[in-house]
Amino acid sequence: MEQLRLAVIAGDGIGPEVTTEARKAIRAAVDGVEVVETEYALGAAHYLESGEILEDATIDALRSHDAILLGAVGGDPSDPRLAGGIIERGLLLKLRFAFDHHVNLRPTKLHPKVQSPLREPGDIDFVVVREGTEGPYVGNGGAIRVGTPHEVANETSVNTAFGVERVVRFAFDLAEQRSKRVTLVHKTNVLVHAGGLWRRTVDAVAAEHPDVAVDYLHIDAATIFLVDRPSRFDVIVTDNLFGDIITDLAGAVGGGIGMAASGNLDPSGAHPSMFEPVHGSAPDIAGTGAADPTAAILSAALLLEHTGQAEAAERIRAAVDADVDARGDARRTTSEVGDAIAERIRASKEHA
Ligand SMILES: NC(=O)C1=CN([C@@H]2O[C@H](COP(=O)(O)OP(=O)(O)OC[C@H]3O[C@@H](n4cnc5c(N)ncnc54)[C@H](O)[C@@H]3O)[C@@H](O)[C@H]2O)C=CC1
Ligand SMILES: CC(C)CC(=O)C(=O)O
Numbered sequence: 465m466e467q468l469r470l471a472v473i474a475g476d477g478i479g480p481e482v483t484t485e486a487r488k489a490i491r492a493a494v495d496g497v498e499v500v501e502t503e504y505a506l507g508a509a510h511y512l513e514s515g516e517i518l519e520d521a522t523i524d525a526l527r528s529h530d531a532i533l534l535g536a537v538g539g540d541p542s543d544p545r546l547a548g549g550i551i552e553r554g555l556l557l558k559l560r561f562a563f564d565h566h567v568n569l570r571p572t573k574l575h576p577k578v579q580s581p582l583r584e585p586g587d588i589d590f591v592v593v594r595e596g597t598e599g600p601y602v603g604n605g606g607a608i609r610v611g612t613p614h615e616v617a618n619e620t621s622v623n624t625a626f627g628v629e630r631v632v633r634f635a636f637d638l639a640e641q642r643s644k645r646v647t648l649v650h651k652t653n654v655l656v657h658a659g660g661l662w663r664r665t666v667d668a669v670a671a672e673h674p675d676v677a678v679d680y681l682h683i684d685a686a687t688i689f690l691v692d693r694p695s696r697f698d699v700i701v702t703d704n705l706f707g708d709i710i711t712d713l714a715g716a717v718g719g720g721i722g723m724a725a726s727g728n729l730d731p732s733g734a735h736p737s738m739f740e741p742v743h744g745s746a747p748d749i750a751g752t753g754a755a756d757p758t759a760a761i762l763s764a765a766l767l768l769e770h771t772g773q774a775e776a777a778e779r780i781r782a783a784v785d786a787d788v789d790a791r792g793d794a795r796r797t798t799s800e801v802g803d804a805i806a807e808r809i810r811a812s813k814e815h816a
């Protein structure tokens with residue numbers, strides 16, 4: 465039987481809670497495929513016990529998997545040993561860089577029955593293509609005279625022609641399969657060097673896609689349109705930092721951060737891609753059963769689609785839609801939502 469070799473990094477906070485439910489959905493959805501799951505106990509607890517965040521040997525072991533399912537990372541915010549995002553940078557960003565996850569794909573699709581904070585949400589169905597390996601997240605910076613009134617702190621945004629072009633090309637190819645609209649989001653009026661590169665790259669790639677409509681928004685104005693008129697968007701392409709920020713906003717207007725899925729892709733297939741909810745480890749609700757696992761479950765659907773299991777992915781999406789349709793006012797726990805969705809997936813297979 466065909467195998468799907470999954471690495472699971474449940475991580476911290478609500479990460480293990482939502483990942484458990486995503487795994488149930490995967491197991492229920494596949495057909496004729498043996499899912500081989502290997503757990504990697506990485507995150508804040510592993511670091512505090514071992515002093516290691518992500519050993520080279522672990523990166524090598526992760527390479528042998530078809531895909532990685534990740535919950536969320538980031539431990540107790542009050543623990544000074546975890547300050548400075550040491551786990552987020554040393555684990556999550558390190559994996560994105562090591563596995564060349566240059567496309568951070570973040571779809572938003574508002575289900576008709578899900579409440580959006582918007583008054584007239586219209587048809588919200590767009591995808592953010594966020595660059596995942598460059599920008600200000602690469603750790604290119606430094607500070608002098610730290611802690612003094614004369615401190616100077618720099619955080620350089622790295623944007624390469626190679627890195628920008630490949631993600632812009634991905635966005636246009638995606639738009640060709642969707643509603644043929646690409647919006648570049650940046651801040652070219654002040655970030656002139658990086659902005660100029662992004663703008664010129666989009667113009668050059670746009671010339672090869674005459675049927676794709678292209679527009680541009682400064683990041684600040686983009687936040688207005690995401691709230692005011694999100695139906696104007698189809699594919700948004702942007703850098704690592706702006707993409708991080710607007711995808712939390714997109715999650716909120718798209719039905720809640722607990723429903724926002726993402727994939728960190730190496731489209732070349734040379735490295736395993738990694739799938740995770742957009743949200744973080746949510747320490748404020750960890751252990752309470754209040755976490756919505758839908759984002760993790762929809763991330764599992766992206767994972768299955770990416771690994772050639774399109775039918776299984778569709779089963780998950782249909783089960784999530786049905787679950788959302790049936791949602792009433794009663795509060796359900798994380799595992800109740802996950803069990804209900806897994807049950808719907810199984811039932812859809814039996815009735816197929
Ligand atoms: N991909 C990752 O692993 C990410 C990790 N982080 C880390 O997570 C920790 C917490 O970060 P925050 O800024 O608080 O962002 P967060 O996304 O963890 O939480 C923001 C708010 O959304 C709520 N929330 C998040 N996921 C939810 C879910 N599934 N269901 C219901 N409510 C949910 C939380 O309760 C909180 O009120 C930090 O250590 C941060 O660095 C943050 C973002 C992404
Ligand atoms: C460590 C952060 C870059 C994680 C995050 O907020 C994200 O990828 O959305």
Ligand SMILES: [Mg+2]
Nearest residue numbers: 708709712742
């Ligand atoms: Mg984020």
